[in-house]
Amino acid sequence: MTYDPNVIRTNKAPQPVGLYPHARAVGNLLFLSGVGPRKAGSKQIPGVTLAADGQIQAYDIATQCRSVFENVKTILEASGSSWMNLVDVTVFLTNMKDDFATYNQIYAEYFADNQPCRTTVEINCLPTPIAIELKCIATINDNTHL
Structure with a gap:
């Protein structure tokens, strides 16, 4: 594999479930791959039984939301960006009817000071037993990692 300084991988975030990086920098933009709530270094999914x-026996969408937001923060920081630099967030929920209100409330807590553009869609399922995944675009203040 050749080294590409624009490709970001970090051990502080959950390992991707396929052949893709955590993020990729293009100019002063940072594109995050889909981020779920798994814990780094394990297959543990907070809020999932x-x-x-x-198969999913039970899940707590609030716990998953908090975990996925923290994972996004971790990847942003490892990439030379920050939570405040998010400009666009696409959210995938597997149960919009039951989970949207809780997700929206927690989203409002995390994004009180930064309000990026947002799209939320319901999907049938995700590749791992999770109920939420985020796809994000941010700007990069510090290009020292490139």
């Missing part, structure tokens, strides 16, 4: 067959 799995049945013996690996």
